Amino acid sequence: MHQLTPYVPGEQPKISNLIKLNTNENPFGPSPKVLNAIEIETGNSLRLYSDPTSERLVKSIARYYQLKPQQIFVGNGSDEVLAHTFQALFQHGKPLLFPDITYSFYPVYCKLYGIEAETIPLNENFEIDVNHYNRPNGGIIFPNPNAPTGHGLELDAIEALLKNNPDSVVVIDEAYIDFGGTSAVVLIEHYPNLLVIQTLSKSRSLAGLRVGFAMGNAELIKGLTRVKDSFNSYPLDTIAISGACAAIEDKTHFEYTRKQIITSREQLAAQLKALGFNIIPSQANFLFITHPQHDAAGLAGHLRVRNIIVRYFNKPRIDQYLRITIGTADECKALVTALQDIVNE
Amino acid sequence: MHQLTPYVPGEQPKISNLIKLNTNENPFGPSPKVLNAIEIETGNSLRLYSDPTSERLVKSIARYYQLKPQQIFVGNGSDEVLAHTFQALFQHGKPLLFPDITYSFYPVYCKLYGIEAETIPLNENFEIDVNHYNRPNGGIIFPNPNAPTGHGLELDAIEALLKNNPDSVVVIDEAYIDFGGTSAVVLIEHYPNLLVIQTLSKSRSLAGLRVGFAMGNAELIKGLTRVKDSFNSYPLDTIAISGACAAIEDKTHFEYTRKQIITSREQLAAQLKALGFNIIPSQANFLFITHPQHDAAGLAGHLRVRNIIVRYFNKPRIDQYLRITIGTADECKALVTALQDIVNE
Numbered sequence: 001m002h003q004l005t006p007y008v009p010g011e012q013p014k015i016s017n018l019i020k021l022n023t024n025e026n027p028f029g030p031s032p033k034v035l036n037a038i039e040i041e042t043g044n045s046l047r048l049y050s051d052p053t054s055e056r057l058v059k060s061i062a063r064y065y066q067l068k069p070q071q072i073f074v075g076n077g078s079d080e081v082l083a084h085t086f087q088a089l090f091q092h093g094k095p096l097l098f099p100d101i102t103y104s105f106y107p108v109y110c111k112l113y114g115i116e117a118e119t120i121p122l123n124e125n126f127e128i129d130v131n132h133y134n135r136p137n138g139g140i141i142f143p144n145p146n147a148p149t150g151h152g153l154e155l156d157a158i159e160a161l162l163k164n165n166p167d168s169v170v171v172i173d174e175a176y177i178d179f180g181g182t183s184a185v186v187l188i189e190h191y192p193n194l195l196v197i198q199t200l201s202k203s204r205s206l207a208g209l210r211v212g213f214a215m216g217n218a219e220l221i222k223g224l225t226r227v228k229d230s231f232n233s234y235p236l237d238t239i240a241i242s243g244a245c246a247a248i249e250d251k252t253h254f255e256y257t258r259k260q261i262i263t264s265r266e267q268l269a270a271q272l273k274a275l276g277f278n279i280i281p282s283q284a285n286f287l288f289i290t291h292p293q294h295d296a297a298g299l300a301g302h303l304r305v306r307n308i309i310v311r312y313f314n315k316p317r318i319d320q321y322l323r324i325t326i327g328t329a330d331e332c333k334a335l336v337t338a339l340q341d342i343v344n345e
Numbered sequence: 346m347h348q349l350t351p352y353v354p355g356e357q358p359k360i361s362n363l364i365k366l367n368t369n370e371n372p373f374g375p376s377p378k379v380l381n382a383i384e385i386e387t388g389n390s391l392r393l394y395s396d397p398t399s400e401r402l403v404k405s406i407a408r409y410y411q412l413k414p415q416q417i418f419v420g421n422g423s424d425e426v427l428a429h430t431f432q433a434l435f436q437h438g439k440p441l442l443f444p445d446i447t448y449s450f451y452p453v454y455c456k457l458y459g460i461e462a463e464t465i466p467l468n469e470n471f472e473i474d475v476n477h478y479n480r481p482n483g484g485i486i487f488p489n490p491n492a493p494t495g496h497g498l499e500l501d502a503i504e505a506l507l508k509n510n511p512d513s514v515v516v517i518d519e520a521y522i523d524f525g526g527t528s529a530v531v532l533i534e535h536y537p538n539l540l541v542i543q544t545l546s547k548s549r550s551l552a553g554l555r556v557g558f559a560m561g562n563a564e565l566i567k568g569l570t571r572v573k574d575s576f577n578s579y580p581l582d583t584i585a586i587s588g589a590c591a592a593i594e595d596k597t598h599f600e601y602t603r604k605q606i607i608t609s610r611e612q613l614a615a616q617l618k619a620l621g622f623n624i625i626p627s628q629a630n631f632l633f634i635t636h637p638q639h640d641a642a643g644l645a646g647h648l649r650v651r652n653i654i655v656r657y658f659n660k661p662r663i664d665q666y667l668r669i670t671i672g673t674a675d676e677c678k679a680l681v682t683a684l685q686d687i688v689n690e
Contacts, residue, residue, distance in 0.1 A: 006574030009397050026392045035387050038584070042383045046553040046588075047371045049546070052354050076421050079577045112575040201394070208391040208583035229351030230457040232424045238553035239383070239584050243391075 007108040010311055019308040019334055021325040024147075024176070024286050026205035028260070028328075030243070031253035034206065037246035041239050050238040052229075057236070060245045061213055065185050070218040073225060074244075076235040078175060078199035078212025079105065081224075085141075085195065087113050088227040089169045089220060094138030099128055101318055103147050103173065122317075126280055126288075127151050130161040140165060143173040145181050148313065148323040150282030152181040162191040169220065171195045176284035178203035178258050179265070185215055192217040202285055203258050204247040211236065211244040261285050265326045271336045275343050285326045288318075294343060296320045302342045308335055352453040355656055364653040364679055366670040369492075369521070369631050371550035373605070373673075375588070376598035379551065382591035386584050395583040397574075402581070405590045406558055410530050415563040418570060419589075421580040423520060423544035423557025424450060426569075430486075430540065432458050433572040434514045434565060439483030444473055446663055448492050448518065467662075471625055471633075472496050475506040485510060488518040490526050493658065493668040495627030497526040507536040514565065516540045521629035523548035523603050524610070530560055537562040547630055548603050549592040556581065556589040606630050610671045616681045620688050630671045633663075639688060641665045647687045653680055 010023035058072045075081035086109040090096050095118035098106050110117040120132045126149045133140055140161065145152040162170055170193055172184045177198065184196050195216035201207035214224060228235065236244075247254075269279050269287055277289045290296060300312040300322055311323040324335065355368035403417045420426035431454040435441050440463035443451050455462040465477045471494045478485055485506065490497040507515055515538055517529045522543065529541050540561035546552035559569060573580065581589075592599075614624050614632055622634045635641060645657040645667055656668040669680065 004571050004575045006571055007578060008574075009394070009578040012394055012396060020393075023394060025394065028392065029388070030391050034391070038387050039384065042380050042387075043374070046375050046379070047373065047550040048365075049354070049357055049368060049370065049552040050555065051357060077577060077579060079579070083576045108575045112572070205392040207394040207579075210395065210579055210582040226349045226351055227457070229353075230349045230453045231428045232422060233352060233354040234422060234424070234552075234555055237555040237582070237585055240582055 004111055005108065007105045011309065013309070015307075017307060019327060019331050021327050021331065021335065022309045022311040023207075024202060024284070024325045025207050026202060026257065026261070026285065027326070027331060028205055028257040030205040030209075031247055031250035033246040033250045033253070034243045037242040038239050041242040045238055048238075050234045050236060050241060052233045054236050054241050057211075057241050057244050057248075060248045061215070064248050065215060067185070067188065067215055068218070071188065071215055071221060073214040073221045073228070074236060075212050075214075075228065077201065077210040078173070078197050080235060081197055081212045081214050082173070083109055083112070084224050084227045084231070085171055085197070085214065086110065086115060088223040089139065089171075089195065090115055091138030091168075094136060096139045096141065097133055097135070097137045098141050099146065101126065101146075101149065101315075103143055104313075106141060122146075122149070128153055130157045130164075133161055134164050137165065137168050139169045139171070141171040141173060143175055144184070145176045145179075145283040147176065147284065148286070148311065148318070148321070149280050149288045150176070150284040150286055151280055152283035155182050155184065155187070158184050159187060159191075162187065162194055166193060169193055169195060171197060174198045175202055178254075179285045180262055180283035188216055192219065195220050200244055200247055203254065205257065206243065206247055209240050209243050211240055261326050264329060264332055268326060268332045268336070272339065275336070275339055287324050287326070288321050289324065290321045291343065296322050299339070299342060303335075303338055306338045308338055349456055350453065352450045356654065358654070360652075362652060364672060364676050366672050366676065366680065367654045367656040368552075369547060369629070369670045370552050371547060371602065371606070371630065372671070372676060373550055373602040375550040375554075376592055376595035378591040378595045378598070379588045382587040383584050386587040390583055393583075395579045395581060395586060397578045399581050399586050402556075402586050402589050402593075405593045406560070409593050410560060412530070412533065412560055413563070416533065416560055416566060418559040418566045418573070419581060420557050420559075420573065422546065422555040423518070423542050425580060426542055426557045426559050427518070428454055428457070429569050429572045429576070430516055430542070430559065431455065431460060433568040434484065434516075434540065435460050436483035436513075439481060441484045441486065442478055442480070442482045443486050444491065446471065446491075446494065446660075448488055449658075451486060467491075467494070473498055475502045478506055479509050482510065482513050484514045484516070486516040486518060488520055489529070490521045490524075490628040492521065492629065493631070493656065493663070493666070494625050494633045495521070495629040495631055496625055497628035500527050500529065500532070503529050504532060504536075507532065507539055511538060514538055514540055516542060519543045520547055523599075524630045525607055525628035533561055537564065540565050545589055545592055548599065550602065551588065551592055554585050554588050556585050606671050609674060609677055613671060613677045613681070617684065620681070620684055632669050632671070633666050634669065635666045636688065641667050644684070644687060648680075648683055651683045653683055
């Protein structure tokens with residue numbers, strides 16, 4: 001295990017008055033109904049084990065997406081769901097395919113479970129081209145919209161990928177889907193090789209509650225459950241189950257906040273464009289931006305001095321980009337003002 | 346992964362008016378300070394990721410046990426801590442040693458991670474004899490007190506085991522230690538090969554909050570952290586971290602409830618002895634009992650009809666035993682009355 005290179009999450013600094021736009025958290029709080037559900041749950045019941053099957057939550061998600069409970073798997077954040085997916089569903093002996101620029105936890109899981117990886121370069125516009133995935137593989141995974149680019153794929157491209165790879169599990173990691181993408185959930189009934197993973201950390205404002213889930217054919221879900229039941233009987237605590245149910249069920253809060261974020265994103269994109277930034281069209285709650293005259297690491301440093309943190313990846317192809325979370329209207333404004341100062345200095 | 350035989354946790358039935366003595370939960374609720382801490386935490390902060398290092402909780406545990414933070418690892422229940430321990434610390438290619446009668450999740454982890462297992466029979470009194478562990482191994486693990494027997498080992502026996510196996514990691518799973526055993530924590534500074542695992546599910550009444558931890562040499566903790574950071578950056582949610590800190594810090598509630606349980610256990614043991622049961626002396630919050638004239642599965646069935654559930658294991662050597670959690674005074678009384686009826690029928 002000494003050869004493992006762990007995933008490094010975005011910084012969670014313990015500084016007040018910070019404008020934190022580095023880990024794609026939601027600027028709005030969770031639904032008040034979540035807080036109410038947690039309050040009700042926090043009683044004597046904590047002495048008892050939580051439901052090992054998280055039945056209430058599974059049913060809640062199934063109702064929301066019009067699926068059967070046997071098509072739903074829940075876990076302690078979508079990272080845990082992803083870890084079990086890598087161990088349970090990707091074939092060993094054949095390479096797993098994913099983009100060269102994507103969620104950087106994927107290669108870490110490959111190392112953890114001894115899975116061979118083959119990265120497929122994004123095209124010159126930083127887009128996934130599904131035609132590049134027609135090669136022998138033991139599975140395919142990418143986020144849609146992709147991270148950290150924010151670029152979204154159309155459903156027909158995903159469907160083509162599923163048709164061309166009938167013997168592989170294709171995982172669409174939809175952490176950011178609610179900010180403008182089209183979910184592949186509707187393809188589940190036609191493609192038994194499709195697994196869709198979502199999280200409550202972004203569009204449901206519950207990064208701190210650690211709940212994620214997967215949806216797919218009942219056979220895939222059985223495979224995940226077999227690994228989960230060999231790892232931890234009770235991955236979700238009682239409070240997380242209750243809070244998550246309330247979050248899934250409060251459609252009003254969800255719709256209101258996600259629309260606000262989409263509006264802010266488009267406004268911010270226009271303002272940054274006016275400052276000379278190039279921006280990849282985003283379907284996520286972040287923007288991936290670059291400036292032809294200003295070094296990205298330098299910009300991040302200048303923002304940091306002004307108490308604004310954004311995400312910078314010192315990696316090939318993207319070392320001149322910054323990933324900026326869509327914050328509140330005030331946070332967006334502060335960001336634009338700061339970048340204006342820096343760029344015009 | 347199709348060959349996995351998952352662990353089967355004790356039943357969590359959704360029936361009211363049940364006397365539930367089957368999964369060693371605490372009859373008392375958690376500290377009121379835990380509920381208060383959770384209430385305070387349940388605010389806007391849930392939109393942010395929880396602290397990936399659970400620093401507050403690590404420091405809380407370090408203070409409690411007078412260890413350094415680098416000697417503490419926390420996880421989503423002690424089952425997750427155990428899973429990471431199996432993957433990170435047991436050497437492959439050599440068998441892991443554990444008792445034939447013990448926590449039945451151990452062989453499941455071995456299968457999950459491809460670790461060879463060798464079971465060492467308990468002696469005729471259902472006790473662990475550490476002299477039987479002097480053979481080539483890639484690690485040793487057992488609970489102290491052992492489950493489901495409740496039998497506790499003295500510290501000098503554990504120290505002998507550590508001395509005889511300096512090249513193996515020896516894991517003492519202390520889920521039930523606070524009900525009368527002597528923790529091996531004091532040996533950590535002398536034995537770099539010792540890992541002690543504890544949980545908040547039993548003596549802290551927080552089975553529903555899912556928090557467990559490991560203590561040992563900083564190098565062992567580093568190994569666990571490397572696997573954890575390759576699996577899930579944020580295994581503990583914000584609420585679990587806060588609640589767990591409050592539970593560790595409220596010594597008054599802890600001392601009061603654990604002493605009540607010890608008193609109830611001794612009283613219950615005497616009453617069951619009077620009914621003709623043989624009882625293994627227990628240092629845990631359960632009793633492991635057998636009756637020379639009554640079949641154990643039959644007794645469990647009769648209790649079930651009376652709305653009392655206890656744990657029965659249909660396994661070699663222990664298929665005439667029942668494991669009974671120490672409940673409230675009223676639950677203990679109802680159990681004794683029911684067994685009296687059944688035995689005298």
